Amino acid sequence: DVKVTQSSRYLVKRTGEKVFLECVQDMDHENMFWYRQDPGLGLRLIYFSYDVKMKEKGDIPEGYSVSREKKERFSLILESASTNQTSMYLCASSFSSIRTDTQYFGPGTRLTVL
Amino acid sequence: AQKVTQAQTEISVVEKEDVTLDCVYETRDTTYYLFWYKQPPSGELVFLIRRNSFDEQNEISGRYSWNFQKSTSSFNFTITASQVVDSAVYFCALSEAGGGGADGLTFGKGTHLIIQP
Numbered sequence: 001d002v003k004v005t006q007s008s009r010y011l012v013k014r015t016g017e018k019v020f021l022e023c024v025q026d027m028d029h030e031n032m033f034w035y036r037q038d039p040g041l042g043l044r045l046i047y048f049s050y051d052v053k054m055k056e057k058g059d060i061p062e063g064y065s066v067s068r069e070k071k072e073r074f075s076l077i078l079e080s081a082s083t084n085q086t087s088m089y090l091c092a093s094s095f096s097s098i099r100t101d102t103q104y105f106g107p108g109t110r111l112t113v114l
Numbered sequence: 115a116q117k118v119t120q121a122q123t124e125i126s127v128v129e130k131e132d133v134t135l136d137c138v139y140e141t142r143d144t145t146y147y148l149f150w151y152k153q154p155p156s157g158e159l160v161f162l163i164r165r166n167s168f169d170e171q172n173e174i175s176g177r178y179s180w181n182f183q184k185s186t187s188s189f190n191f192t193i194t195a196s197q198v199v200d201s202a203v204y205f206c207a208l209s210e211a212g213g214g215g216a217d218g219l220t221f222g223k224g225t226h227l228i229i230q231p
Contacts, residue, residue, distance in 0.1 A: 042222060100209040
């Protein structure tokens with residue numbers, strides 16, 4: 001079974017703090033993704049990575065950065081958290097670099113920025 | 115640009131009823147894939163099915179079935195004899211094989227399915 005884990009299920013941070021969300025997959029997948037999920041808006045892609053040290057912007061990258069130093073780990077960074085970044089963050093991975101490969105998701109991190 | 119529409123925001127049925135969740139998509143690509151995911155209250159998205167644009171055969175998996183019709187750009191999902199454990203938010207998603215842009219999935223806004231005992 002594919003296993004994607006995220007470091008925290010719930011996180012509360014203050015405005016201006018630097019926030020790290022960690023994601024780890026154990027199936028040697030090439031691609032990793034970060035989405036955010038908001039009521040009424042569905043899931044939106046923030047960033048993705050198709051290889052170590054590689055990253056590509058998604059649909060809403062503003063206010064975020066990412067890091068992929070090892071194949072199995074993909075971090076989402078909020079340099080200076082703001083209240084409009086309160087959301088559910090979902091990490092996903094897929095086996096190959098084929099665009100249409102199935103993505104497998106982690107349990108999500110619900111982030112609240114006060 | 116691709117788009118996925120799930121017009122049903124919320125559906126509530128009584129246990130054992132059949133229920134169909136609608137999904138309509140837009141794409142200019144001739145090669146694409148469609149997906150359904152289930153999100154139970156725990157939050158994790160669970161993969162249900164992946165179907166490519168060249169395979170219009172309907173799929174059945176236990177109580178779940180999917181009806182793919184290219185003529186109407188729809189990929190509908192039916193649960194037969196629904197159970198309380200089917201209560202979740204269901205997402206339809208699209209991925210195009212070609213073109214530029216991000217490699218992520220394009221999701222519909224989801225349908226919240228409530229199965230009442």
